[in-house]
Amino acid sequence: MKKLLFSLSTLLCITVAFAQETEPASGFLKGDAFISGTVGFGTQKTGDYKANQFTVAPKAGYFVSENIALGVGLGYRSQKSDQTDSFLGTTYETKTSTFEAGVFGRYYFTPASNFSIFTELSAAYATTKQESNMDWATDFTVNAFDVEFAPGFNYFVTRHLALEATFGFINYSTRKLDIDGAETTNAFNVSLDLANINFGIIYKF
Template sequence: MKKILLVGAVALFASVNAQETETVGFNKGNTFMTGAVGYSSQKEGDFKNDSFTIAPSVGYFVTSNVAVGARLEYMNATATTKVLDKEFKNKSDVFTAGLFGRYYWMPASRFSIFSELNVNYATAKTTVDNGIGGTIDSKANGFGFGIAPGVNYFLSKNFALEASVGILNYSSVKPDADGAESTENFNIGLNLRDISLGLVYKF
């Protein structure tokens, strides 16, 4: 009797495990959406800085381990300061569009690791209060690429938590003005400020 119960328990575990493998995780042909929404506010004396970011992404598994996708991002930042009881505001709007490719290890399991290569193009507009009742507008354009490893953990068949961190980033930004020169920036290494957290929906 004990042997029968043991065999039955093993068979039940194998059946549940097989069903989980079929329903949880990523497979070829899956489409997923992910993204992040963030708000931050910093105040120090008469200076205050508020920023809002929204960054949706969509990806598609062309093979069981490789996914390709596209990403959009919008960020709005407003810096406010007071001088002699007069308030000045500087505003920035940044739009980013990019493409990415990912390679996944163990994509068909509840927990998976991936490595992402991304390329992005951005355009920014900044409005500065000139202090005499008017404003000065400036624009800039730039591009960049980065490498970001990450992890996924499925909470259910369709929803997963995602975390990634940029370990290599390059960007080049050029003001939209005659004679302006580009500013280049290159970073490599682990920076906790570059950690991104999000929720993934698979369908």
């Protein structure tokens, strides 16, 4: 919930600032280039457990036709969690960080309109590293490849600025620990609940 409120408040502040432009709003055309991104953070606390999360994911794309945009994206996610053992008085800390890079393609149904629904197909390579001060835990690195399909929409509030949201996903992933003898794990996931809504901003050049 805190992540959602932060995302919405950030979008509102930026939208108000850019809404002072006098140019009318418009959509996308063939040859348009854009950058977009999402930033979010979240906190969780349950008893002696607490965690902080941070995510940033910039993208850049180009319309190769009236309805199709191709682009590249980067991503960084981090999480730090603390678990306190009330009996021993010891706090165990775990840090997880993920870097990813990928490509994406979007099909816009009404790109020239202020409001347009799109579908996005993306592929990305990611590496995740986890470190912990727990005596029984082992630090590890996981390499992963993901293919994901997600619907979304954008709404132009000025000629150059649009709000964006994607919701739900269909995902296929492969993961492997970076150690000798590790086996690859494959997974297929479908999520259509409201917990997987991501908000962002698009700037069209």
